[in-house]
Amino acid sequence: MKKETMRIKSTKRIALDTVEMVLENNYMSQTAVPGQFLHLLVSGHTLRRPISIADVNKTEHTITILFKMLGSGTHDLASYQVGMTIDALGPSGNGFQLHNDNQSTILLIGGGIGVPPLYYLGKTLAQLDMHIISVLGFQTSKSVFYEEKFRALGETYIVTDDGSYGDQGFVTDVLHSVESFDRYYSCGPVPMLQAVTASLKDKPGYISLEERMGCGVGACFACVIPTDDAGGYKKICKDGPVFDAQEVSL
Amino acid sequence: MNNLAVDLPGLQLKNPIMPASGCFGFGREYSEFYDLSKLGAIMMKAATGSERFGNATPRVAETASGMLNAIGLQNPGVESIIETEVSYLANYELPIIANIAGSSIEEYEKVAAAFNETDHVHALELNISCPNVKEGGIQFGTDPKMAANVTERVKKASNLPVYVKLSPNVSDIVAMATAVEAAGADGLSMINTLTGMQIHLPSKRPLLANQTGGLSGAAIKPVAIRMIYEVKQQVSIPIIGMGGITTSEDVLEFLLAGASAVAVGTANFQNPFICPELIDALPHTLKKYGFNTVQDAIGKGITV
Numbered sequence: 001m002k003k004e005t006m007r008i009k010s011t012k013r014i015a016l017d018t019v020e021m022v023l024e025n026n027y028m029s030q031t032a033v034p035g036q037f038l039h040l041l042v043s044g045h046t047l048r049r050p051i052s053i054a055d056v057n058k059t060e061h062t063i064t065i066l067f068k069m070l071g072s073g074t075h076d077l078a079s080y081q082v083g084m085t086i087d088a089l090g091p092s093g094n095g096f097q098l099h100n101d102n103q104s105t106i107l108l109i110g111g112g113i114g115v116p117p118l119y120y121l122g123k124t125l126a127q128l129d130m131h132i133i134s135v136l137g138f139q140t141s142k143s144v145f146y147e148e149k150f151r152a153l154g155e156t157y158i159v160t161d162d163g164s165y166g167d168q169g170f171v172t173d174v175l176h177s178v179e180s181f182d183r184y185y186s187c188g189p190v191p192m193l194q195a196v197t198a199s200l201k202d203k204p205g206y207i208s209l210e211e212r213m214g215c216g217v218g219a220c221f222a223c224v225i226p227t228d229d230a231g232g233y234k235k236i237c238k239d240g241p242v243f244d245a246q247e248v249s250l
Numbered sequence: 251m252n253n254l255a256v257d258l259p260g261l262q263l264k265n266p267i268m269p270a271s272g273c274f275g276f277g278r279e280y281s282e283f284y285d286l287s288k289l290g291a292i293m294m295k296a297a298t299g300s301e302r303f304g305n306a307t308p309r310v311a312e313t314a315s316g317m318l319n320a321i322g323l324q325n326p327g328v329e330s331i332i333e334t335e336v337s338y339l340a341n342y343e344l345p346i347i348a349n350i351a352g353s354s355i356e357e358y359e360k361v362a363a364a365f366n367e368t369d370h371v372h373a374l375e376l377n378i379s380c381p382n383v384k385e386g387g388i389q390f391g392t393d394p395k396m397a398a399n400v401t402e403r404v405k406k407a408s409n410l411p412v413y414v415k416l417s418p419n420v421s422d423i424v425a426m427a428t429a430v431e432a433a434g435a436d437g438l439s440m441i442n443t444l445t446g447m448q449i450h451l452p453s454k455r456p457l458l459a460n461q462t463g464g465l466s467g468a469a470i471k472p473v474a475i476r477m478i479y480e481v482k483q484q485v486s487i488p489i490i491g492m493g494g495i496t497t498s499e500d501v502l503e504f505l506l507a508g509a510s511a512v513a514v515g516t517a518n519f520q521n522p523f524i525c526p527e528l529i530d531a532l533p534h535t536l537k538k539y540g541f542n543t544v545q546d547a548i549g550k551g552i553t554v
Contacts, residue, residue, distance in 0.1 A: 047312045212308045215519045219275035221324045222310040231303045
């Protein structure tokens with residue numbers, strides 16, 4: 001992990017309140033692995049914002065991030081223009097365990113702004129000759145993004161909470177219609193992850209967690225999650241954000 | 251002569267900059283960014299008698315020019331800290347200040363005695379001002395008699411110099427400072443965080459799981475400066491100042507108000523290199539405002 005200056009190469013709204021930003025930096029792009037995040041300093045804000053890495057282009061030296069404008073930090077970040085720079089710590093955290101079992105079938109389950117890290121993961125796994133099936137949930141039709149990109153990786157199901165696009169319902173409603181798979185990876189809101197890990201408890205899987213962070217390097221103990229009822233814990237920023245699905249108590 | 255050097259009870263500081271307790275863990279994470287030997291000292295994260303998990307999450311919330319935290323003194327307990335963290339920090343050339351906390355006077359004594367047994371801890375920071383735990387901490391920090399009592403007992407439990415960390419959540423900070431000085435404190439560290447709260451609009455509930463948290467960052471600097479300025483005039487023990495420092499000008503402001511050294515907390519989150527950057531910038535800032543040494547500037551802002 002380093003503190004680097006990243007130059008904004010492009011920025012655009014790709015869905016409701018959702019911004020896709022391409023950031024240029026040699027070190028970050030050459031070292032990032034799927035599931036890691038960048039801890040971004042937004043001018044005028046005390047705390048950095050952890051944003052997951054959605055894609056990496058090592059040839060172009062770029063990292064793509066997607067974020068939803070939910071609070072003042074992400075609103076301000078969305079106002080940054082092409083050519084401006086962002087102070088970033090990263091690549092941060094431990095990414096997804098990839099495994100080298102090519103020809104295996106992988107299920108990606110993403111909800112809302114939890115979808116982005118699964119894209120770089122899916123792309124990487126597809127390059128390792130794994131079969132990718134994606135189940136993506138969004139609030140409404142205007143929130144949907146990256147559908148075509150996921151379809152290019154393999155079979156993709158889209159659901160929306162209000163049924164305005166794809167099937168109406170939650171990602172868990174679709175899981176039973178997915179043919180057999182070997183392993184799953186999931187990222188999304190905690191209630192979704194609780195439902196996913198409960199309904200797939202017999203399957204090996206990994207989940208990526210989000211939390212309000214302080215330092216982002218493991219020193220301040222702001223973003224911990226219990227691992228058991230006996231005081232065990234993990235730091236989301238440093239031990240995670242990816243965990244084995246059975247490793248932490250959601 | 252090193253013009254940044256300061257000598258305090260138990261602490262020969264090569265410069266007056268140290269990371270504040272709770273914002274820097276036990277140094278390991280920041281050692282990946284720079285050599286910790288560059289620091290004037292380190293104030294370790296609070297130690298309690300046994301392991302503590304702390305509060306539920308969310309534990310942090312951003313505010314205007316600052317942040318709220320309610321970690322809840324999460325730590326692995328004093329024995330584990332001595333075995334793994336103090337022994338690790340002993341590899342660096344820097345004085346170690348151990349922040350001690352407890353929910354009873356006996357727990358404070360136990361932690362103080364344990365650190366006294368190690369060779370590598372140079373001073374204790376007595377944490378009677380954590381606003382985020384239900385028992386102990388701040389209850390000792392808001393009543394001068396209780397503060398004096400715990401100070402006296404901790405002084406007896408160990409031979410290490412004791413810096414009492416004062417809470418700003420009191421109406422008479424001078425009364426707290428003079429009470430712990432009379433009880434034998436070797437120094438003061440001030441200020442801890444100010445109690446605050448933020449309501450999360452979408453959920454219409456307090457954002458922090460603990461509901462209240464401690465406010466830190468640039469927003470609290472004027473409060474810290476005022477309290478140090480008032481206390482410095484009434485005590486003869488040295489003050490380690492803290493509260494919202496982000497620039498070398500801020501460091502000088504604390505020295506002028508009466509601090510002999512400073513600790514940097516929240517600013518580490520924005521910039522992991524903040525402490526070495528302040529150390530590098532300080533000589534120029536001192537010179538710019540007419541001082542040759544750190545020692546020269548201490549208390550020079552006091553006009554009465």
